Amino acid sequence: MHLVDVAVIGAGQAGLSAAYHLRRRGYTTEAEAGERTFVVLDADAAPGGAWQHRWESLTMATVNGIYELPGMPVPPADPAAASRDILPPYFAAYEERFALDVQRPVRVLAVRRDEDDPGGRLLVETVRTASSRRVGPADTWAARYVINATGTWTRPFIPFVRGARTFRGRQLHVADYGSAEEFAGKRVVVVGGGVSAIQLLEEISRVAETTWVTRREPIWIDDDFDVPARVAAIAGVEERVRQGLPPGSVISVTGLHWTPWARQAQERGILNRRPMFTAIEPTGVRMPDGALIEADVILWATGFRAAIDHLAPLHLRTPAGGIRVADGRSIDEPRLFLIGYGPSQSTVGANRAGRAAVRAILSDRVGAAA
Numbered sequence: 001m002h003l004v005d006v007a008v009i010g011a012g013q014a015g016l017s018a019a020y021h022l023r024r025r026g027y028t029t030e031a032e033a034g035e036r037t038f039v040v041l042d043a044d045a046a047p048g049g050a051w052q053h054r055w056e057s058l059t060m061a062t063v064n065g066i067y068e069l070p071g072m073p074v075p076p077a078d079p080a081a082a083s084r085d086i087l088p089p090y091f092a093a094y095e096e097r098f099a100l101d102v103q104r105p106v107r108v109l110a111v112r113r114d115e116d117d118p119g120g121r122l123l124v125e126t127v128r129t130a131s132s133r134r135v136g137p138a139d140t141w142a143a144r145y146v147i148n149a150t151g152t153w154t155r156p157f158i159p160f161v162r163g164a165r166t167f168r169g170r171q172l173h174v175a176d177y178g179s180a181e182e183f184a185g186k187r188v189v190v191v192g193g194g195v196s197a198i199q200l201l202e203e204i205s206r207v208a209e210t211t212w213v214t215r216r217e218p219i220w221i222d223d224d225f226d227v228p229a230r231v232a233a234i235a236g237v238e239e240r241v242r243q244g245l246p247p248g249s250v251i252s253v254t255g256l257h258w259t260p261w262a263r264q265a266q267e268r269g270i271l272n273r274r275p276m277f278t279a280i281e282p283t284g285v286r287m288p289d290g291a292l293i294e295a296d297v298i299l300w301a302t303g304f305r306a307a308i309d310h311l312a313p314l315h316l317r318t319p320a321g322g323i324r325v326a327d328g329r330s331i332d333e334p335r336l337f338l339i340g341y342g343p344s345q346s347t348v349g350a351n352r353a354g355r356a357a358v359r360a361i362l363s364d365r366v367g368a369a370a
Contacts, residue, residue, distance in 0.1 A: 004030055004037045006361065007124045007143035009111075009310075011042035011102045012049025013069065014340035015149035016091065017354030019100045020070050025362055029101040039141060041126060042104040043154075047095055048088025050153035055177045056082050057203055062261060069094050070351055105129045106139075111146055111336070112313035122146050122314075122335050147337045147357050148311065152304035152345070159302060163280040169296045174200065175304075183208045183297055189285055191276075192301030193218045198256065200301060202265035211293055213285070215276045218256050237343040241325040244318030247306065247342035306341055328353045329360060 006022060008015050019040050028034030046052060054063075061079035068074045072094050077086045095102055110125045124141040156173040164171070174196045184207040190197055193214035201212050241247045256262070265271050277285035277293070284294040308323065316323045316332050324331040328339050337360070339353035 002030060002039070002139060002141045003121075004039050004141055004143050006038040006145045006147060007122075007141045008038060008040045008147045008149060009108050009124070010049075010149035010151060010340070011040050011044070011047065011091075011095070011100075011104070012149060012151050012340065012350070014151070014344065014350035014354055015040060015042070015049075015147070016069055016094060016100065017351045018147045018149060018337075018339060018357055019102075019354075020098055021355045021358035023098055023100070024071075025358055029099070031101060039143075040100055040102045041106045041108060041124070041141070042102050043107045043129070045105045045130070046088065047092035047102070048084075049091060050151060051087040051091070052084055053153060053175070054082075054084045055174075056084065056179055058083050058199075060086055062199060062259075070355070072097060108150075108310045109138075110313050111148075111311050114142065120144075122333075145335050145337065145361050147339060147354075148308065148341075149339050149350075149354070150307040150310075151340050152306055155305045155307045156300075157303050157305050158300045161277070161280050163286075166282050167280050167298065168282045169298065171298045171300065173300045173302070177299065180204045180207050186296040187211075187284075187294055188297040188299060189213055189277075189293065189295045190299045190301060192303070193256070193273075194301060194303060195256065195259070197301035198259070198262050198265065198271075200299065201270060202261045202268075204299070205265070205268070205270045208297075210270065211274060211295070212270070212272060213274050213276055217273065220256050220258060220262075222258060241322060241342035242331070243320075244322045244324040245320045246322045247345075306338075308338070308341075311336070327360070328356050 006027065008018050019038065022038045027036045027038045030037050030039050059079065060077050060081050060083055063083045074090055105128065106126045107129045108124060108126050112123050114121050114123050121142040121144055124143060124146060126139050126141065153175065156175040158173055177200065180203045183204055187209045188204050189211045190201045190204065191213045193216065201210055204210055237247055275288055277287050279286040281292065284292050286292055314333055316330060318324060323338060325338050325342060328337050328344060330336040330338060337357040339357055340350045344350050344353035
């Protein structure tokens with residue numbers, strides 16, 4: 001049993017931001033044994049969060065929304081360099097510079113209340129792992145507060161479609177995407193209306209025959225999309241998580257920017273959106289009008305879901321499937337913060353949420369002392 005004041009779960013943008021602000025406010029790691037301690041637990045074997053798993057063609061020029069971690073700028077990089085080659089070393093240098101002592105690879109199995117001390121600490125149950133295999137003893141971290149920053153990358157979402165198991169071709173999610181070359185000469189159906197779908201559609205269409213499918217007509221916005229409209233859109237996501245609804249993506253309410261690759265796809269006549277198919281058959285997808293589009297590959301660019309299954313013992317999920325969160329804090333379990341969740345999914349939002357969580361913890365301490 002390890003006693004800490006704050007346990008941070010996840011060492012991506014949100015988790016490292018929270019750890020940085022804990023450091024700034026006088027918290028120390030468990031090894032340093034200060035008056036107020038924290039630990040960062042990360043399931044990956046190396047620093048870099050989700051960036052280390054991105055596809056090679058996601059370059060520094062095409063990546064959506066890189067934002068530096070607090071207190072340390074991203075080093076200059078070749079715009080053509082793969083983000084997975086540039087950003088993980090930046091994260092590693094960040095952890096070392098601020099002595100964050102991230103514990104990895106550590107998988108969190110569960111977060112639960114201490115039945116012997118219901119109003120006291122939350123228990124974070126973990127195991128050391130190698131890949132998905134357990135290699136170390138089970139450890140429990142008893143924390144006054146838990147900052148959950150596990151993101152979404154480990155939970156790719158593929159919707160149910162009738163007949164999916166009968167397809168003779170290949171199906172994959174963008175989380176498993178490597179490069180367009182593996183689809184050369186094939187017929188590829190790209191499903192999804194987000195940034196990744198557009199970028200990969202443009203890329204794959206240069207070497208393969210593509211069909212683009214979305215459930216809804218994408219909303220395109222120009223670069224002058226005004227700030228009040230953006231703020232109002234994000235406020236809609238905030239209200240969803242406050243009510244305990246599944247958060248959805250910020251882009252689903254802000255719309256799509258006309259990025260350079262989107263313009264290129266438009267100029268090449270690739271952005272011909274088709275409605276969502278009604279079924280999958282052995283050789284292709286069946287459209288609403290009854291037509292069969294032959295396909296060798298179905299690429300699901302259908303987003304991700306929050307990786308929060310380890311919070312299940314807290315029984316916080318509403319019947320709608322979400323967790324009620326206000327200002328990054330669980331409404332029904334105030335010792336728990338969820339950052340990088342809902343409106344703070346962007347890199348800028350994750351930074352701010354990490355800082356806000358630490359401020360709230362400090363405010364609690366001041367209130368308790370008074």
